[in-house]
Amino acid sequence: MTRKIKRSVCPYDCPDACGLLIEVVDGKAVKVTGDPEHPFARGTLCPKMNRYQDTVHSPLRLTQPLIRAGEKGSGQFQPISWEEAIRRIVDRWNVITKQFGTEAILPYSYAGTMGLIQRNAGHSFFYRLGASRLERTICSPAKEAGWRAVMGETPAPHPDEVAESDLVILWGINAVATNIHFLHGVKSARKKGAPVWLIDTYKTLTSSVVDQTYIVRPGSDGALALGLMYLLVRHGLIDNDFLASHVKGFKELNEKILPDFPPEKVSALTGLSTEALESMAKTYGRAKKPLIRLGSGLSRYGNGAMAIRTIVCLPALVGAYGKRGAGCFTGTSTADAFAMKEILREDFMAKKTRIINMNQIGSALNEIKDPPIQSLYVYSSNPAAVAPDQNQVLKGLTKDDLFTVVHERFLTDTARYADIVLPATSSLEQSDLYRSYGTYCIQHAKPVIPPVGESKSNWEVFCLLAKAMGFDESFFRQTADDLIDHLLSIPTPMREGIDQKAFSAGKAIEIPLPSDARIRFRTPSGKVEILNPKQAHPLPLYIPPYGGNDPFYLMAAPSFYALNSSFRERTDLRKKEGGMLLKMNPADAESKGLKDGDYVIAFNPLGEVSFILRITPDVPQGVVVAEGVWWLEYSPGPRSVNALTSQRLTDQAQGSTFYDNTVDVRHA
Numbered sequence: 257m258t259r260k261i262k263r264s265v266c267p268y269d270c271p272d273a274c275g276l277l278i279e280v281v282d283g284k285a286v287k288v289t290g291d292p293e294h295p296f297a298r299g300t301l302c303p304k305m306n307r308y309q310d311t312v313h314s315p316l317r318l319t320q321p322l323i324r325a326g327e328k329g330s331g332q333f334q335p336i337s338w339e340e341a342i343r344r345i346v347d348r349w350n351v352i353t354k355q356f357g358t359e360a361i362l363p364y365s366y367a368g369t370m371g372l373i374q375r376n377a378g379h380s381f382f383y384r385l386g387a388s389r390l391e392r393t394i395c396s397p398a399k400e401a402g403w404r405a406v407m408g409e410t411p412a413p414h415p416d417e418v419a420e421s422d423l424v425i426l427w428g429i430n431a432v433a434t435n436i437h438f439l440h441g442v443k444s445a446r447k448k449g450a451p452v453w454l455i456d457t458y459k460t461l462t463s464s465v466v467d468q469t470y471i472v473r474p475g476s477d478g479a480l481a482l483g484l485m486y487l488l489v490r491h492g493l494i495d496n497d498f499l500a501s502h503v504k505g506f507k508e509l510n511e512k513i514l515p516d517f518p519p520e521k522v523s524a525l526t527g528l529s530t531e532a533l534e535s536m537a538k539t540y541g542r543a544k545k546p547l548i549r550l551g552s553g554l555s556r557y558g559n560g561a562m563a564i565r566t567i568v569c570l571p572a573l574v575g576a577y578g579k580r581g582a583g584c585f586t587g588t589s590t591a592d593a594f595a596m597k598e599i600l601r602e603d604f605m606a607k608k609t610r611i612i613n614m615n616q617i618g619s620a621l622n623e624i625k626d627p628p629i630q631s632l633y634v635y636s637s638n639p640a641a642v643a644p645d646q647n648q649v650l651k652g653l654t655k656d657d658l659f660t661v662v663h664e665r666f667l668t669d670t671a672r673y674a675d676i677v678l679p680a681t682s683s684l685e686q687s688d689l690y691r692s693y694g695t696y697c698i699q700h701a702k703p704v705i706p707p708v709g710e711s712k713s714n715w716e717v718f719c720l721l722a723k724a725m726g727f728d729e730s731f732f733r734q735t736a737d738d739l740i741d742h743l744l745s746i747p748t749p750m751r752e753g754i755d756q757k758a759f760s761a762g763k764a765i766e767i768p769l770p771s772d773a774r775i776r777f778r779t780p781s782g783k784v785e786i787l788n789p790k791q792a793h794p795l796p797l798y799i800p801p802y803g804g805n806d807p808f809y810l811m812a813a814p815s816f817y818a819l820n821s822s823f824r825e826r827t828d829l830r831k832k833e834g835g836m837l838l839k840m841n842p843a844d845a846e847s848k849g850l851k852d853g854d855y856v857i858a859f860n861p862l863g864e865v866s867f868i869l870r871i872t873p874d875v876p877q878g879v880v881v882a883e884g885v886w887w888l889e890y891s892p893g894p895r896s897v898n899a900l901t902s903q904r905l906t907d908q909a910q911g912s913t914f915y916d917n918t919v920d921v922r923h924a
């Protein structure tokens with residue numbers, strides 16, 4: 257028996273990017289713990305990852321290539337060899353290309369793994385092929401756009417600086433579920449006396465770790481921010497020196513926009529009382545180091561980018577930008593740590609092909625012509641479950657003339673619709689480089705166990721496909737390790753001065769923040785830009801969300817027990833969650849004649865979804881909550897939550913609007 261402890265990284269789409277220690281016995285991962293040397297996570301993991309070995313060695317893992325042997329969606333398959341699978345894919349693509357051109361082929365991928373090589377492994381291949389391109393905006397591009405409109409390329413502070421804050425505002429973030437290690441610093445701040453607030457649309461798990469929860473109407477945060485600014489001005493709580501030297505456009509905002517946001521109006525828009533607004537503004541204005549940790553929830557609305565932009569202006573009024581432990585933290589930008597263009601290889605694109613938004617894959621599969629999509633190649637994503645407007649997505653996936661290939665670890669909802677399924681390795685079986693969007697850590701992971709069954713990594717499969725297609729670029733003849741070596745041989749300013757020895761040993765190390773980051777605002781004017789003439793609305797203002805005509809706003813929020821549709825293979829986690837729930841306020845349930853535990857159907861013009869009703873005062877009237885994205889096989893009915901979410905996009909950056917939907921509810 258051989259027993260070894262090896263280092264790895266949590267590959268999931270989570271800001272924490274925890275370091276892992278994997279105990280490996282005879283080629284199997286038997287225990288997974290947090291790496292105590294990880295600078296941000298400090299040795300703890302979330303409940304999902306504590307038993308990652310149960311995911312990696314799950315009996316549900318796909319171990320062989322499969323070919324469809326029944327109706328699309330039936331989940332009936334027969335094993336085939338890798339050779340045959342690759343040959344069939346390439347043969348079919350050649351036929352499609354002859355008749356419709358290469359743009360009839362569309363890749364679909366997102367963040368099954370965050371590793372830079374495996375996540376982006378298909379880009380070079382599909383550029384070379386001339387396939388349609390995918391606009392990957394399912395997550396929170398509107399949040400980035402909102403930040404950028406005010407702060408340009410200004411880097412975020414170090415996340416642990418929150419420990420120095422004297423007022424922490426968790427705004428639209430259920431950190432206990434989605435950013436648990438940020439709470440380490442929050443706890444330290446709180447111990448030193450800093451009040452901690454949560455601003456959300458219902459009481460999430462995070463409300464149990466804060467001093468005060470403010471419940472707002474969905475999509476009204478922009479109005480809240482403007483209302484707080486109005487009161488800061490009225491009470492003389494603004495930092496005139498900071499505004500004069502470091503901010504552009506406060507005078508215009510104060511003259512043209514703020515007078516429209518007195519507390520009475522903001523109370524009506526947000527649902528917060530005028531007393532609450534007064535108290536929030538005074539506490540915020542008097543804090544010396546108030547820090548806002550902004551989640552992505554409120555960016556997933558028709559007014560998302562504007563709401564974020566408005567909130568990002570708030571710290572400027574009190575001079576919080578420029579102080580340690582204060583300001584606004586939306587996430588770190590570590591994109592320049594590695595020379596990404598060496599992975600993406602846009603230069604392989606002979607001509608710029610059309611772009612299809614991943615949030616609108618439903619319409620794209622059913623409606624797009626010239627050429628219609630004839631083949632979908634899905635990897636590192638589960639669009640049948642995670643993409644909005646599930647009825648349209650499934651209708652598209654059912655089409656006879658669509659040739660679908662799914663490269664997956666599990667037989668997901670999407671894989672069930674595939675013509676060919678290819679088994680994918682897990683992160684423990686592949687090499688990769690990791691960076692993070694919530695910390696400044698980077699890490700190099702090597703395989704710690706051999707591939708499970710016949711599974712192959714994304715990189716390996718694209719190399720096989722490239723060979724079968726006759727692509728002769730030497731790029732496609734490298735291993736993932738060759739490509740990693742190449743990237744590491746290219747120095748970048750961000751990696752300058754890192755602890756190279758620790759990095760090479762596979763430890764997580766931190767990129768040093770530029771020393772002048774704090775007061776040098778990387779915007780065209782060098783100032784915090786409340787006024788941004790490049791924007792369609794040069795000043796922030798309040799735009800209402802899309803909403804809808806049904807009585808309840810639907811919060812399609814993340815689950816504590818899963819990560820998007822990942823981890824649904826885990827019986828232990830599904831049991832703890834207690835099923836696919838719809839949470840509702842007692843008064844609303846009473847008026848609908850519904851009881852706790854009832855099977856109910858939430859519906860709107862897009863579709864109908866069955867849930868188990870959970871009645872709770874944590875949810876305000878007029879809102880219902882459906883946490884998590886369930887696989888259909890574990891859902892109470894034939895559809896899951898995204899049959900209720902629309903393909904509409906955000907006001908900027910073409911993002912998803914998962915929260916901006918309404919539903920009605922009835923007894924099943």
Ligand SMILES: Nc1nc2c(c(=O)[nH]1)N[C@H]1C(S)=C(S)[C@@H](COP(=O)(O)OP(=O)(O)OC[C@H]3O[C@@H](n4cnc5c(=O)[nH]c(N)nc54)[C@H](O)[C@@H]3O)O[C@H]1N2
Binds near residue numbers: 428456553819
């Ligand atoms: N456990 C777990 N962790 C995850 C994920 C998961 O699914 N589960 N998903 C991962 C991914 S891909 C991402 S992008 C991140 C998600 O990160 P975020 O998108 O930041 O998700 P949350 O932390 O749940 O924050 C969203 C919160 O916004 C709230 N919200 C919705 N509408 C509004 C509004 O109008 N105003 C306000 N103030 N709040 C609103 C929701 O109720 C929810 O609590 O988390 C990652 N980590």
Ligand SMILES: Nc1nc2c(c(=O)[nH]1)N[C@H]1C(S)=C(S)[C@@H](COP(=O)(O)OP(=O)(O)OC[C@H]3O[C@@H](n4cnc5c(=O)[nH]c(N)nc54)[C@H](O)[C@@H]3O)O[C@H]1N2
Binds near residue numbers: 642664668682820822
């Ligand atoms: N209702 C609702 N819908 C949502 C969300 C929500 O909170 N609520 N969140 C939205 C957000 S923020 C996001 S980012 C998207 C996420 O959408 P996705 O990125 O599609 O997220 P997952 O559901 O985690 O699916 C990832 C899949 O990749 C597979 N995978 C993992 N590693 C590998 C690998 O190395 N190779 C291959 N080939 N496959 C791999 C996993 O098995 C998994 O099935 O979902 C969005 N949809």
Ligand code: SF4
Binds near residue numbers: 305
């Ligand atoms: S999902 Fe997030 S919190 Fe959990 S182990 Fe992975 S990186 Fe850490």
Ligand SMILES: [Mo]
Binds near residue numbers: 269394395396
């Ligand atoms: Mo996301």
